[in-house]
Amino acid sequence: xxxxxxxxxxxxxxxxxxxxxxxxTTFPPQCTSSALLLHWHRSRGSGxxxxxxxxxxRISMSLRAGIVGLPNVGKSTLFNAIVENGKxxxxxxxxxxxxxxxxxxAIPDARLHVLSKLSKSQQTIPTSIELVDIAGLVKxxxxxxxxxxxxxxxxxEVDSILQVVRCFEDDxxxxxxxxxxxxxxxxxxxxxxxxxxxxxxxxxxxxxxxSKTKDQQVxxxxxxxxxxxxxxxxxxxxxxPARSVELADHEKEAIQHLCLLTMKPVIYVANVTESDLAExxxxxxxxxxxxxxxxxxxxxxxxxAQVEAELSELPIEERVEYLxxxxxxxxxxxxxxxxxxxxxxLRTYFTxxxxxNLLYC
Ligand SMILES: Nc1ncnc2c1ncn2[C@@H]1O[C@H](COP(=O)(O)OP(=O)(O)OP(=O)(O)O)[C@@H](O)[C@H]1O
Ligand SMILES: [Mg+2]
Numbered sequence: 001x002x003x004x005x006x007x008x009x010x011x012x013x014x015x016x017x018x019x020x021x022x023x024x025t026t027f028p029p030q031c032t033s034s035a036l037l038l039h040w041h042r043s044r045g046s047g048x049x050x051x052x053x054x055x056x057x058r059i060s061m062s063l064r065a066g067i068v069g070l071p072n073v074g075k076s077t078l079f080n081a082i083v084e085n086g087k088x089x090x091x092x093x094x095x096x097x098x099x100x101x102x103x104x105x106a107i108p109d110a111r112l113h114v115l116s117k118l119s120k121s122q123q124t125i126p127t128s129i130e131l132v133d134i135a136g137l138v139k140x141x142x143x144x145x146x147x148x149x150x151x152x153x154x155x156x157e158v159d160s161i162l163q164v165v166r167c168f169e170d171d172x173x174x175x176x177x178x179x180x181x182x183x184x185x186x187x188x189x190x191x192x193x194x195x196x197x198x199x200x201x202x203x204x205x206x207x208x209x210x211s212k213t214k215d216q217q218v219x220x221x222x223x224x225x226x227x228x229x230x231x232x233x234x235x236x237x238x239x240x241p242a243r244s245v246e247l248a249d250h251e252k253e254a255i256q257h258l259c260l261l262t263m264k265p266v267i268y269v270a271n272v273t274e275s276d277l278a279e280x281x282x283x284x285x286x287x288x289x290x291x292x293x294x295x296x297x298x299x300x301x302x303x304x305a306q307v308e309a310e311l312s313e314l315p316i317e318e319r320v321e322y323l324x325x326x327x328x329x330x331x332x333x334x335x336x337x338x339x340x341x342x343x344x345x346l347r348t349y350f351t352x353x354x355x356x357n358l359l360y361c
Pocket of ligand 1: 305
């Protein structure tokens with residue numbers, strides 16, 4: 001791994017491909033990252049969500065990132081490239097994936113080892129991201145089209161979304177809507193997530209209206225939830241995601257148990273052909289994704305899932321040569337992991353003095 005990190009440059013440093021596996025379900029007695037993550041979960045308001053959300057809710061050391069997108073855009077190809085021994089079936093036909101594939105990627109941080117040494121920790125467990133390769137989504141999914149509802153419940157259980165957007169032209173690879181059009185693809189996914197949130201909010205508001213609680217504390221909470229949900233409802237009706245809505249802290253807290261889909265942070269993954277890697281901005285689809293990502297307050301990474309999948313099959317020494325032949329020096333996966341890492345705001349906790357203490361458990 002050390003050789004690979006050096007070889008593939010800084011963007012790849014610290015990124016470890018790990019086998020498909022289920023992470024431990026309990027915290028080890030002494031670890032440096034579980035407290036960190038737990039704090040992160042709590043501070044971002046996702047801790048309670050992780051413990052309370054979804055049928056498969058459990059305590060996990062990993063943050064979960066869901067790979068979503070239209071069918072046949074390269075989600076499983078990307079998953080296999082990131083997760084060593086990733087065995088997701090990736091093939092040129094829509095709805096190839098039905099049940100989600102799960103894998104864990106460890107992200108060691110050099111600073112973590114320094115802190116671990118200082119604290120004489122018995123065990124140091126790097127931060128990890130659990131990746132979930134989710135079935136493709138089509139228009140009408142919120143009403144059950146395609147694999148609709150099943151897909152949406154898989155998204156509800158992740159902490160962040162990696163949305164793969166097809167930016168490569170290839171007549172041999174079927175596009176479910178007949179042409180490569182990132183804006184339309186992104187709109188389809190966002191609309192389905194919005195519809196799903198709207199339906200959930202309507203039901204919840206109805207319930208809140210009928211509430212007859214006499215408990216003053218509960219009343220205050222319900223009021224906060226109602227005002228938060230009404231603000232979000234207005235934004236959703238306007239086509240804007242819940243995460244774009246400014247809420248007071250008490251409103252945020254009151255609505256977090258709903259795990260709204262459009263509240264989750266998103267990174268758009270522009271999936272390009274190998275010849276675009278050296279100069280991705282030369283591809284107008286990539287530019288379009290970049291603009292939309294900014295408009296939607298989201299991150300963006302350009303990657304070729306196909307190249308990454310091929311790279312992962314090569315002996316380490318040959319990877320650098322292959323990248324060089326494409327006019328690039330770094331694997332796109334490093335950037336993707338870095339972007340996810342940044343999006344999740346984990347770095348702060350390694351560098352902010354008072355929070356470093358949280359590393360000791
Ligand atoms: N950057 C790329 N350039 C060319 N072909 C690609 C690229 N990325 C993926 N593909 C090809 O696209 C096809 C679909 O890939 P994949 O099975 O990963 O899609 P998917 O999004 O997981 O689909 P589904 O939703 O049906 O599960 C495969 O044949 C794969 O090799
Ligand atoms: Mg798939």
